[in-house]
Amino acid sequence: MHLLPNRKRLMDTVKMIAYRAETSMAGILKSETIDMPAAAGCCRICMQQRQTFCLIQKIKF
Numbered sequence: 001m002h003l004l005p006n007r008k009r010l011m012d013t014v015k016m017i018a019y020r021a022e023t024s025m026a027g028i029l030k031s032e033t034i035d036m037p038a039a040a041g042c043c044r045i046c047m048q049q050r051q052t053f054c055l056i057q058k059i060k061f
Contacts, residue, residue, distance in 0.1 A: 022047075023040065025039075026042075027039075029042055029043065
């Protein structure tokens with residue numbers, strides 16, 4: 001799929017913001033028992049579950 005330059009720039013910006021948010025949240029979760037990649041994976045799973053929950057709530061109401 002080929003995006004127009006402005007749309008590509010917007011998509012890249014959104015991806016960058018999402019990555020920075022995930023990295024920040026992973027930094028909070030990181031500890032002696034969990035490393036950064038595992039913490040980032042936990043954040044991704046939580047966000048995916050949150051999106052699914054929000055979608056289900058929209059469908060119910």
